[in-house]
Amino acid sequence: MYINNTIKEIQISDxxxxxxxxxxxxxxxxMSLGEPDIDVPEEVKKSVAYHAxxxxxxxxxxxxxxxxxxxIADFYNKNFDGNFTSDNVLITVGSTEGIASxxxxxxxxGDEVLIPTPSYVGYGALIKMTGGMPVYxxxxxxxxxxxxxxxxxxxxxxxKMIILTSPxxxxxMTLNEKEMEKITELLxxxxxxxxxxxxxxxxxxxxxxxxxxxSEKLKKQLVIIxxxxxxxxxxxxxxxxxxxxPELQLQVKKVSQYNVTSTSTLSQYGALTALEKCSNRxxxxxxxxxxxxxxxxxxxxxxxxxxxxxGAFYIFAGYENIKELKNLKSLDFAFDLLxxxxxxxxPGSTFQVEGYVRFSLVHDIPVLxxxxxxxxxxxxxxxxx
Amino acid sequence: MYINNTIKEIQISDxxxxxxxxxxxxxxxxMSLGEPDIDVPEEVKKSVAYHAxxxxxxxxxxxxxxxxxxxIADFYNKNFDGNFTSDNVLITVGSTEGIASxxxxxxxxGDEVLIPTPSYVGYGALIKMTGGMPVYxxxxxxxxxxxxxxxxxxxxxxxKMIILTSPxxxxxMTLNEKEMEKITELLxxxxxxxxxxxxxxxxxxxxxxxxxxxSEKLKKQLVIIxxxxxxxxxxxxxxxxxxxxPELQLQVKKVSQYNVTSTSTLSQYGALTALEKCSNRxxxxxxxxxxxxxxxxxxxxxxxxxxxxxGAFYIFAGYENIKELKNLKSLDFAFDLLxxxxxxxxPGSTFQVEGYVRFSLVHDIPVLxxxxxxxxxxxxxxxxx
Numbered sequence: 001m002y003i004n005n006t007i008k009e010i011q012i013s014d015x016x017x018x019x020x021x022x023x024x025x026x027x028x029x030x031m032s033l034g035e036p037d038i039d040v041p042e043e044v045k046k047s048v049a050y051h052a053x054x055x056x057x058x059x060x061x062x063x064x065x066x067x068x069x070x071x072i073a074d075f076y077n078k079n080f081d082g083n084f085t086s087d088n089v090l091i092t093v094g095s096t097e098g099i100a101s102x103x104x105x106x107x108x109x110g111d112e113v114l115i116p117t118p119s120y121v122g123y124g125a126l127i128k129m130t131g132g133m134p135v136y137x138x139x140x141x142x143x144x145x146x147x148x149x150x151x152x153x154x155x156x157x158x159x160k161m162i163i164l165t166s167p168x169x170x171x172x173m174t175l176n177e178k179e180m181e182k183i184t185e186l187l188x189x190x191x192x193x194x195x196x197x198x199x200x201x202x203x204x205x206x207x208x209x210x211x212x213x214x215s216e217k218l219k220k221q222l223v224i225i226x227x228x229x230x231x232x233x234x235x236x237x238x239x240x241x242x243x244x245x246p247e248l249q250l251q252v253k254k255v256s257q258y259n260v261t262s263t264s265t266l267s268q269y270g271a272l273t274a275l276e277k278c279s280n281r282x283x284x285x286x287x288x289x290x291x292x293x294x295x296x297x298x299x300x301x302x303x304x305x306x307x308x309x310x311g312a313f314y315i316f317a318g319y320e321n322i323k324e325l326k327n328l329k330s331l332d333f334a335f336d337l338l339x340x341x342x343x344x345x346x347p348g349s350t351f352q353v354e355g356y357v358r359f360s361l362v363h364d365i366p367v368l369x370x371x372x373x374x375x376x377x378x379x380x381x382x383x384x385x
Numbered sequence: 386m387y388i389n390n391t392i393k394e395i396q397i398s399d400x401x402x403x404x405x406x407x408x409x410x411x412x413x414x415x416m417s418l419g420e421p422d423i424d425v426p427e428e429v430k431k432s433v434a435y436h437a438x439x440x441x442x443x444x445x446x447x448x449x450x451x452x453x454x455x456x457i458a459d460f461y462n463k464n465f466d467g468n469f470t471s472d473n474v475l476i477t478v479g480s481t482e483g484i485a486s487x488x489x490x491x492x493x494x495g496d497e498v499l500i501p502t503p504s505y506v507g508y509g510a511l512i513k514m515t516g517g518m519p520v521y522x523x524x525x526x527x528x529x530x531x532x533x534x535x536x537x538x539x540x541x542x543x544x545k546m547i548i549l550t551s552p553x554x555x556x557x558m559t560l561n562e563k564e565m566e567k568i569t570e571l572l573x574x575x576x577x578x579x580x581x582x583x584x585x586x587x588x589x590x591x592x593x594x595x596x597x598x599x600s601e602k603l604k605k606q607l608v609i610i611x612x613x614x615x616x617x618x619x620x621x622x623x624x625x626x627x628x629x630x631p632e633l634q635l636q637v638k639k640v641s642q643y644n645v646t647s648t649s650t651l652s653q654y655g656a657l658t659a660l661e662k663c664s665n666r667x668x669x670x671x672x673x674x675x676x677x678x679x680x681x682x683x684x685x686x687x688x689x690x691x692x693x694x695x696g697a698f699y700i701f702a703g704y705e706n707i708k709e710l711k712n713l714k715s716l717d718f719a720f721d722l723l724x725x726x727x728x729x730x731x732p733g734s735t736f737q738v739e740g741y742v743r744f745s746l747v748h749d750i751p752v753l754x755x756x757x758x759x760x761x762x763x764x765x766x767x768x769x770x
Contacts, residue, residue: 001576002545003636007490010639016447048651049434057621059420062401090627093478093623096646104514125643127488130649191386220386236442236477236650251388255396258510261481263648265621310721362710377662 006128013121014350018334028342029363029371034169036233036313037362038284042195044232047273055269060262063253064091064241068268071275072241080201081213087246088301090253091263094198095240100126101255102223102242105131106193111160116146118316118351120197126278128271132160136352144171144307148182167200170351170358171316172292172309177209193221202231202281205289205310219245230362231281232274237267270385291361291368298372302379313361316348320355324382330357340381341374395510395751399735403719413727416747419554421618421698422747423669429617432658433651440654447646448628448638449476453653456660457626464584467597472631475638476648479623480584480612485511486640487608487627491578492517496545503701503736504553506581517545521737529556529692533567533600546578552585554741556701557677557694564596569599578606587616587666587737589696590674604630617659618665622652673698676746676753683757687764700748702731704742709767715742725766726759
């Protein structure tokens with residue numbers, strides 16, 4: 001039977017392969033998935049349980065509950081210098097469905113979407129599924145720092161969108177405010193969408209600037225994507241959102257309505273509580289920062305070259321300076337490490353960058369210490385071979 | 386800024402227009418939405434509340450929890466003569482996302498999808514969004530009864546899929562088993578998918594046959610779509626499923642993974658309980674049947690010609706025999722009725738059939754009696770004008 005070729009060619013991701021292999025081992029340490037170990041806030045759990053028992057859970061209004069959309073606008077205005085109302089906000093099934101419905105609304109056959117690497121694995125597949133083409137910008141030569149100048153060089157008359165992720169997955173790096181200003185100036189007159197993926201914006205270790213600050217200048221083209229999976233560990237609730245101009249919000253809402261009807265009403269109550277009672281994630285950020293500081297220094301002591309995260313909960317570590325590893329493909333390194341130590345990580349190839357691997361900091365320090373112990377043993381073994 | 390033309394052209398549905406107009410009136414009776422008034426089962430509410438408080442709610446496995454997929458296969462085997470295992474089942478964000486992800490996996494530019502009318506409004510939009518073309522089969526001449534013979538006449542070399550909905554929305558009609566056998570014989574050798582939308586299969590008033598019975602003969606092409614929104618009133622939980630062969634399940638799973646990542650884990654716990662503790666919906670079916678019997682007889686006494694529902698919770702009523710109404714477009718009739726009586730219904734045009742309107746039986750008898758009273762008054766008024 002016929003299957004759409006684009007779909008047939010899309011591969012199950014390497015993350016999944018590592019994860020499945022991991023199931024066959026005992027005593028593993030899973031540093032592969034972006035699934036926070038920190039629990040969902042108690043207030044959110046209680047609110048969801050209360051509404052499950054006491055509120056009639058009906059279809060949500062298309063596009064999401066007005067009250068939640070208003071709260072998200074307020075949250076962005078207060079914390080990220082936005083200037084939004086509920087009309088700018090669309091509630092989605094996690095940030096994923098937001099990206100999927102947005103792509104469907106604005107990308108068509110032959111369009112190019114610029115993506116600096118390393119980058120999240122989902123973008124490329126979703127672009128291809130609309131007939132578009134992801135065009136990756138290799139930043140290795142520039143120490144993975146994006147500048148407006150580099151961006152400009154890659155813009156063609158086919159460029160329909162640029163995706164910037166800050167803090168980034170897998171590197172945790174944040175965009176420099178000066179460069180964001182330049183990028184704003186570069187894009188504002190152009191017919192190019194800017195998708196600013198800010199899913200990690202609440203988990204930051206230093207001063208953070210959101211593209212919300214430039215929402216007036218970029219009014220016609222800015223789309224901010226975020227959600228509650230990372231900030232409030234609400235991965236299993238599937239709740240995210242888009243912030244954009246009301247005209248585009250309406251178009252994406254139409255796609256979203258046919259794509260999923262609406263987002264779980266119960267999850268929306270949970271998100272409301274998350275914003276009302278625990279929107280400040282500074283304490284959570286401190287936990288992740290402590291882990292990042294510890295793990296990065298240990299990796300560097302072993303010879304890895306790590307990108308310095310300004311947020312999120314990953315370390316993206318280069319191993320090309322380590323002579324016993326430098327000729328290994330990142331997938332082979334990840335499999336070998338899993339095989340010999342039970343430590344599961346994600347190869348850089350998943351993010352379009354070879355010679356690097358991603359460690360998820362989704363364990364507390366004692367577990368990270370055990371991971372370091374295993375890594376050291378592994379390094380010693382390969383150096384003695 | 387550029388917007389995909391297909392998306393721009395997709396209209397907000399008439400149901401939505403009626404619903405929005407309704408908000409401006411007082412003392413309305415909403416018979417427009419397919420939102421059950423009957424509550425979510427207590428067992429489901431308690432289970433969801435328990436898991437919200439006591440279980441770590443993480444990302445669901447891609448494609449859904451194994452235990453739920455197994456339970457759905459068992460449920461279909463036991464109740465609908467299926468022959469399925471968990472490998473056949475994919476959990477989706479309501480049946481909507483199942484249809485959306487399926488369309489993306491198998492429909493491409495220029496493909497035709499046959500849909501007998503009246504039919505659910507979402508199919509057409511989702512087909513167009515993949516570049517395909519809905520081809521509606523007008524059954525009015527045949528009293529809205531689909532036969533294998535009629536179906537065969539509409540098959541061309543562009544036909545990639547046929548969508549059959551039984552019980553149907555908006556008519557509640559069920560397919561005749563003899564015709565299902567003939568349709569099975571007609572399709573089994575062909576390279577045409579059969580999407581059997583069985584979302585109302587648990588709300589039936591008479592003997593019901595699922596295409597699950599023919600799953601062996603239609604192995605390569607059958608896709609059953611269903612969910613918990615109608616049977617267990619879990620509309621706001623967004624949980625549905627697909628049952629198909631394992632190869633197609635894998636392809637749709639890839640689309641679904643990129644489209645939404647996965648379905649709410651909490652909703653999956655709710656669905657598990659729904660199947661474990663309250664899978665039998667005979668009592669619920671009795672409630673809807675009583676409403677259908679009452680409302681249909683009242684409508685017919687007023688001169689409407691109604692399709693006889695074998696399930697679901699709608700009456701699809703023709704008004705072409707009523708001389709004061711027959712020249713009205715169904716949208717105009719629906720707006721006029723809302724304006725004069727506060728009774729909100731859905732025009733047949735939404736389902737590709739003029740001269741008909743849909744009444745949703747989502748109120749108990751006393752409210753239906755009030756609706757009848759208002760309708761009678763309306764009929765009297767137009768007859769006196």
